[in-house]
Each structure stands twice: as structure tokens, then as C-alpha cells.
Amino acid sequence: MMKETQQTRVVLAADLLYEVKRLSDRGARMIQLGCTQDGEVFELNYSFDIDGGFENIRVCTNGNEVIPSVSNIYLCSFIYENEIHDLYGITFEGIAVDYKGTLIKTAKLHPFRMDPTEMKKTVKGKGKLQAKTLKEEVPSESVPEQTADQEIQTDATGEVFKAVESIEGRGNIETVEKEEDREDKKEAE
Amino acid sequence: MGKRIVVPFGPQHPVLPEPIHLDLVLEDERVIEAIPSIGYIHRGLESLVTKRDYKNYVFVAERICGICSFIHSSGYCQGIEAVMEIDVPLRAQYLRVFWSELSRMHSHLLWLGCYADSFGFENLFMNAWRIRESVLDIMEETSGGRVIQGSCKVGGVRRDVSNTRLREIVRSLETIETQITELTEVFLNDSTVMHRTKGVGVLSESDAWKLGAAGPTLRGSGIKSDIRTTGYGAYEFLKMKPVVHHGGDCYARCMVRADELHSSIDLIRQVSDQIPDTEIEVKVTGGPNGEYFSRVEQPRGEAVHYVKGDGSKNLVRHRVRTPTCANIPPLLTMLAGCDLSDVPVIVLSIDPCISCTER
Amino acid sequence: MSYITKSPWIIHYDASSCNGCDIEVLASLTPLYDVERFGIINTGNPKHADIFLITGSVNEQNKEIVQNIYAQMPEPKVVVAIGICASSGGVFRECYNVMGGVDKVIPVDVYVLGCAARPESIIDGVVKGLAVLEERQTALKEGRSIERKVVEVNRSAGKAESANESEVSL
Numbered sequence: 175m176m177k178e179t180q181q182t183r184v185v186l187a188a189d190l191l192y193e194v195k196r197l198s199d200r201g202a203r204m205i206q207l208g209c210t211q212d213g214e215v216f217e218l219n220y221s222f223d224i225d226g227g228f229e230n231i232r233v234c235t236n237g238n239e240v241i242p243s244v245s246n247i248y249l250c251s252f253i254y255e256n257e258i259h260d261l262y263g264i265t266f267e268g269i270a271v272d273y274k275g276t277l278i279k280t281a282k283l284h285p286f287r288m289d290p291t292e293m294k295k296t297v298k299g300k301g302k303l304q305a306k307t308l309k310e311e312v313p314s315e316s317v318p319e320q321t322a323d324q325e326i327q328t329d330a331t332g333e334v335f336k337a338v339e340s341i342e343g344r345g346n347i348e349t350v351e352k353e354e355d356r357e358d359k360k361e362a363e
Numbered sequence: 364m365g366k367r368i369v370v371p372f373g374p375q376h377p378v379l380p381e382p383i384h385l386d387l388v389l390e391d392e393r394v395i396e397a398i399p400s401i402g403y404i405h406r407g408l409e410s411l412v413t414k415r416d417y418k419n420y421v422f423v424a425e426r427i428c429g430i431c432s433f434i435h436s437s438g439y440c441q442g443i444e445a446v447m448e449i450d451v452p453l454r455a456q457y458l459r460v461f462w463s464e465l466s467r468m469h470s471h472l473l474w475l476g477c478y479a480d481s482f483g484f485e486n487l488f489m490n491a492w493r494i495r496e497s498v499l500d501i502m503e504e505t506s507g508g509r510v511i512q513g514s515c516k517v518g519g520v521r522r523d524v525s526n527t528r529l530r531e532i533v534r535s536l537e538t539i540e541t542q543i544t545e546l547t548e549v550f551l552n553d554s555t556v557m558h559r560t561k562g563v564g565v566l567s568e569s570d571a572w573k574l575g576a577a578g579p580t581l582r583g584s585g586i587k588s589d590i591r592t593t594g595y596g597a598y599e600f601l602k603m604k605p606v607v608h609h610g611g612d613c614y615a616r617c618m619v620r621a622d623e624l625h626s627s628i629d630l631i632r633q634v635s636d637q638i639p640d641t642e643i644e645v646k647v648t649g650g651p652n653g654e655y656f657s658r659v660e661q662p663r664g665e666a667v668h669y670v671k672g673d674g675s676k677n678l679v680r681h682r683v684r685t686p687t688c689a690n691i692p693p694l695l696t697m698l699a700g701c702d703l704s705d706v707p708v709i710v711l712s713i714d715p716c717i718s719c720t721e722r
Numbered sequence: 723m724s725y726i727t728k729s730p731w732i733i734h735y736d737a738s739s740c741n742g743c744d745i746e747v748l749a750s751l752t753p754l755y756d757v758e759r760f761g762i763i764n765t766g767n768p769k770h771a772d773i774f775l776i777t778g779s780v781n782e783q784n785k786e787i788v789q790n791i792y793a794q795m796p797e798p799k800v801v802v803a804i805g806i807c808a809s810s811g812g813v814f815r816e817c818y819n820v821m822g823g824v825d826k827v828i829p830v831d832v833y834v835l836g837c838a839a840r841p842e843s844i845i846d847g848v849v850k851g852l853a854v855l856e857e858r859q860t861a862l863k864e865g866r867s868i869e870r871k872v873v874e875v876n877r878s879a880g881k882a883e884s885a886n887e888s889e890v891s892l
Contacts, residue, residue: 226592254688277402286410
């Protein structure tokens with residue numbers, strides 16, 4: 175059976191806007207934005223379609239961080255961000271159309287956000303967490319020191335992407351600002 | 364400047380098969396903007412992964428939506444099989460394509476009927492559904508269910524269809540094809556229908572791409588994007604060309620779906636010619652450990668099933684992103700600036716399947 | 723048979739269903755099963771309807787809509803719950819957002835089971851509902867009160883407790 179090669183890169187929340195803008199400039203189409211809770215880590219998966227291929231950006235958060243919204247770049251993400259806010263309780267900053275928690279009214283508030291101690295011990299010692307075609311690298315300081323983090327570190331295989339070097343080098347903070355300035359200038363024009 | 368009023372549309376409305384609520388801000392008879400309100404069908408079925416093991420969960424995945432039910436279950440099974448690296452036998456893959464294409468046909472015929480109903484042409488609605496009944500008869504005799512088939516499982520399919528029966532089905536599809544051609548003639552060439560649909564609800568090519576539209580909404584605006592061309596399942600052995608039309612209005616989307624009906628019949632013909640004689644299932648043991656984004660082409664567009672497992676019998680996460688969810692932002696763009704009487708036509712032209720969106 | 727059973731008008735609403743039973747309801751109107759030959763019309767206006775065909779395991783947001791439609795229908799009226807989801811919650815019974823069946827929100831007279839319920843069963847259910855409708859029409863004419871189970875919906879908890887059979891006088 176043919177299996178599509180799917181690449182996943184882990185990025186920091188601070189670099190998310192830069193990465194998404196870069197993909198948008200390359201002409202990518204946003205496929206989806208989903209959230210998974212793995213113990214105490216919430217993984218946000220941003221999936222894109224470039225020339226028929228599939229690329230995935232992952233942001234790991236502890237659930238209380240405020241994530242910047244990408245709806246200024248991809249307007250369609252507002253519906254996913256509102257849904258994730260209603261189901262998981264993760265706050266996004268600057269959503270273009272913000273329902274403020276009233277998109278989906280459920281009987282239980284933030285129903286998908288589970289108490290990590292109640293969740294089954296998912297990651298410990300159960301083998302590799304990646305499928306063979308995924309290339310994951312070690313997530314950096316934004317992920318808090320949790321057991322999930324340690325497991326990912328011990329099990330991580332595969333190459334280290336250039337993205338990690340640039341995150342660690344902090345060389346592109348200026349680039350991020352420049353990108354945002356350019357965006358603002360375009361809007362002003 | 365006229366006075367602005369807000370008219371609520373839905374959740375209970377004769378033209379809507381499913382509840383969705385739109386607050387239409389009107390100035391005289393023109394819609395300025397539309398604010399959607401969803402959540403009426405949210406059952407939270409993704410939380411059932413903790414309560415059912417991954418093999419039984421396929422029954423829940425089937426019931427995400429009654430219209431596109433088979434393709435949801437095959438998308439889910441495909442995701443699990445990719446994670447567990449299971450080799451599904453070829454015959455099972457061909458049979459999955461067979462049922463998927465029948466599903467697509469019945470969904471498009473259903474849509475043609477509801478679409479005709481939205482601009483008041485009830486006779487066309489009845490005719491489209493009469494043809495649909497013949498397709499449902501084929502589904503029922505091969506799988507046992509008209510609406511929810513229950514024939515897909517992790518590792519293959521549950522039921523077999525003999526080669527002679529497949530050939531007889533292809534012969535009966537020829538009659539259905541003539542009836543479909545007669546029906547789509549009316550949709551595409553009748554002057555009243557053209558008056559109601561041409562130039563209505565225009566979505567430009569760049570908007571369709573940027574707003575992440577999917578399926579006929581995307582292909583009706585001139586963008587060639589069909590997930591079946593990536594070759595999942597048995598599609599890598601079948602010849603198929605995505606149907607693309609330019610125009611971006613309701614008429615173009617109708618043309619895309621009418622042509623897809625013919626393309627589905629052609630695919631079923633190819634399946635019957637090429638289907639090999641192998642097993643229809645393999646035994647599956649253990650639990651899925653890993654993650655995968657399984658992409659399939661629903662009648663409404665691209666659906667993504669994300670499965671993540673940790674090796675045990677219960678999955679950690681199953682997330683479905685359905686095409687109607689992706690088509691809601693383009694819908695809001697299309698509604699801005701249209702007349703109030705065009706609202707049902709435009710809402711139905713994206714083929715809303717709200718039970719898929721909200722799961 | 724009184725005139726009311728000759729041509730009852732139905733109103734159909736999808737209360738958090740997967741849509742399978744809804745398309746079977748619509749399929750009953752179409753030429754193969756054709757209930758329109760009995761004079762049954764699918765109306766969109768609850769004030770014109772006699773029979774309420776409801777599908778789906780009702781969810782939190784839909785509770786008030788269902789009660790609203792039910793309250794707008796004039797007496798005599800009959801509620802037919804179609805599909806296993808409308809009867810007991812079906813495969814979604816354990817979901818957090820699901821009430822677990824229509825009878826937790828409004829009183830139901832006929833249950834049609836199936837997943838998805840076949841058009842033949844739906845027509846059978848509607849015919850059984852006609853008998854109840856006629857009984858209620860006679861009761862109205864004779865000035866008797868209509869017997870119906872009273873359903874109390876506890877709004878804060880979101881779960882309904884149905885009381886014993888009691889009379890609802892008009």
C-alpha cells in the first residue's frame with residue numbers, strides 16, 4: 175500500500191508566524207490545524223499542502239501558553255483556532271474572527287482537556303513514538319520539563335533540521351520582526 | 364445607506380438538511396456579511412477513542428456522517444494500516460474503491476436533488492433521488508446497508524463481491540449513466556436554472572486557494588487538486604483525471620459534480636476489469652504505535668484522518684478534518700454581497716455536511 | 723377515520739444526528755417509497771405540522787431548539803423518534819455532549835429503530851403515529867385532556883428525569 179511521505183517539524187511558538195509566513199510565500203495551502211494532548215504536552219499540528227506534498231509544523235505547548243494566531247496569514251484558520259479554544263482551552267492571540275468561547279457550546283467546559291494523571295501513561299517505555307517516515311527532532315526550551323519531554327529525547331532518531339540550528343542560534347528574531355514589519359507595510363499600502 | 368437588519372437563517376429551515384445557523388446582516392435585500400454559528404451536531408465522538416478499542420472504533424468512524432460514511436471508515440482504516448504497516452490485499456483495496464465511488468455517486472445525486480430543491484425545482488429533486496435509488500440498490504445488495512455499509516475494517520473488507528456480479532453491475536450502470544446524462548442536461552442547459560446559478564456565489568481562484576477550500580468548491584474555481592491523484596489505496600493503478608471547471612460560481616460547481624458522476628462510473632468500470640483474485644482481509648494483531656495523517660477524497664473534498672497510537676488497544680487521538688470545515692470560510696466570502704434569495708443556493712452549493720464538520 | 727389522518731403534514735428536524743436517518747426520511751418522500759401519494763407533505767413551518775419526525779441523539783445546544791419547535795406545533799400533535807440515536811443515544815450514548823435520546827427532552831409517542839432506519843420502518847412508524855393522532859383529535863373534540871408523559875428537563879445538569887404518566891390538561 176502506498177504511504178505518503180509526511181514530514182513533521184517541531185517549532186517554537188515564537189517562530190510559528192515566521193514559519194507559516196514562509197510557507198505562505200511558497201504558495202502552500204493550509205489543510206488543517208489540530209490539537210492532540212499527550213500527557214501534559216499539547217501538540218498543535220499545522221498541516222500544509224505544497225505542490226501536492228504534505229508538510230506538517232508542530233508546536234508543543236503546556237496548555238497555558240498564549241499562541242499567536244495565524245489567521246492574518248491564513249484566514250481559514252480562525253475556525254480551527256476557535257474550536258481548539260472551546261475544546262482544549264488553549265488561548266490564541268489575535269484571531270481574526272473571535273467567538274470568545276461560544277463557537278461550540280458543550281455540556282462540559284473544555285471537554286477534551288483531560289487531567290494528565292487520568293490519561294493512560296502513554297509515552298513511557300512503549301517504544302518509539304514516531305512512524306518511520308516522520309523526522310522529528312528534539313524540542314527545545316519551550317516544552318516544560320515533563321516525563322513526555324524526556325521520553326521524546328531518549329527515543330528521538332533522525333536528522334537534526336536546519337530549523338533547530340536557527341532556533342538555537344536565535345539569529346532570526348530580527349528576521350521575524352522584519353517579516354512582520356513587511357506585512358504591516360503591505361497592509362498599510 | 365439603507366438600514367441594516369439581522370436575519371437568522373437556520374438551524375431549522377426547509378432547505379437545510381442539517382442544522383447550521385447563519386446570522387445574515389442585510390441592507391435592504393443585500394447580504395453584507397454572514398456570521399456562522401455551529402455546534403448543533405457536536406457529539407464529541409472523538410472522545411470515544413478512550414472507550415472503544417481501535418478495531419471497534421471503525422463503527423463510530425462510519426457514523427460521523429451518513430452520506431459520506433464509507434469513505435470515512437476507509438480513511439480511518441487506512442490511517443491505522445499506515446501506522447501498523449499492514450499490507451492490505453489488493454482485492455480489498457479495489458473493493459474499497461468500488462464502494463467509495465458508489466458512495467460518491469449517491470452523494471452527488473443526493474446533492475443534485477437538494478440543490479434543485481433550494482431554488483424551488485421540486486420535480487428535479489424527485490427525479491435525482493429516483494436515480495439515486497438504483498445506486499443504493501447496488502450498495503445494499505453488495506454490502507447490506509443502504510446508508511451505513513459496515514463493510515470496511517482494519518486489514519481489509521468484510522464482504523466479497525464476485526467478479527461476475529461486478530460485471531453485471533457495470534452493465535446496469537450503463538442505464539443509470541443515460542438517466543444521469545438526461546438529468547444533468549436540465550441542470551446545465553435549462554434557462555431558469557442557469558438564471559438562478561450563473562454568476563451567483565463567485566469564488567475567485569486566489570481566494571479559493573488562500574482560504575483553504577476543498578473538493579468541488581476548489582475545482583470549480585479552476586484549481587486542479589484531487590487527493591485521488593496521490594494514489595492512495597488502489598487509485599495508483601487506476602487512470603483518473605481530476606475534473607476542473609473555471610468560473611467559480613454555483614454553475615461551475617454543479618458542472619464539476621455532474622462530470623464527477625461520469626468519472627466515477629468510469630472508475631467502477633476499471634475496477635471491474637482490473638480486480639485481482641486475492642484475499643479480502645489480513646489478520647491484525649497488536650496495537651498501533653505512531654501517528655499518520657490519512658488523506659482521502661470525499662465527495663465534498665479532502666478529508667484528513669489523523670490517528671495517533673501508543674501501542675495499546677486504545678488510540679491516543681483520532682482527529683478528523685472534514686471538507687465542509689474547510690469550506691466554511693470560502694462560504695462567508697461568497698455570501699458577502701449576494702441577494703437574500705440566493706442564500707440557500709449558495710449555502711447548498713458548497714455541499715454542507717455539518718455532521719462531518721462538528722463530529 | 724377522521725379527516726386529520728387523511729393527510730398529515732410532517733416537519734422534520736435533525737437533532738445532532740449523523741444524517742443517515744434524515745436522508746432516509748427524505749427518501750421516503752421520493753418516488754420509490756412515495757408517501758406524498760398519501761397526502762403527506764414535508765413542511766418547514768412547525769405551525770402547519772401534525773407529526774414531528776425527529777432524528778439524532780440530542781446535544782446540549784439543540785435542546786432548546788427541539789423544545790421550541792415542539793412548543794410551536796398546535797395540538798393534536800405526535801412525535802416520532804427515528805433511529806436508534808433518537809431512542810437511546812445509539813453509539814454516541816457515552817459522549818459528553820449527548821443527552822441520550824429525544825425522550826429526554828420532549829415526550830415521544832413512537833420509536834422507530836434502526837441505524838439507519840429504513841424507509842419502510844419510517845412509514846410504518848408514521849402510520850402508527852396516525853392512530854395516536856386520531857385518538858388525540860377525538861379527545862380534543864370531546865373535551866377530554868390528552869395523556870402524555872411529562873418530561874422535566876433539569877437545565878443546569880443537562881440530564882432529564884421523566885416523571886410518571888400524568889395528564890396534561892389543555
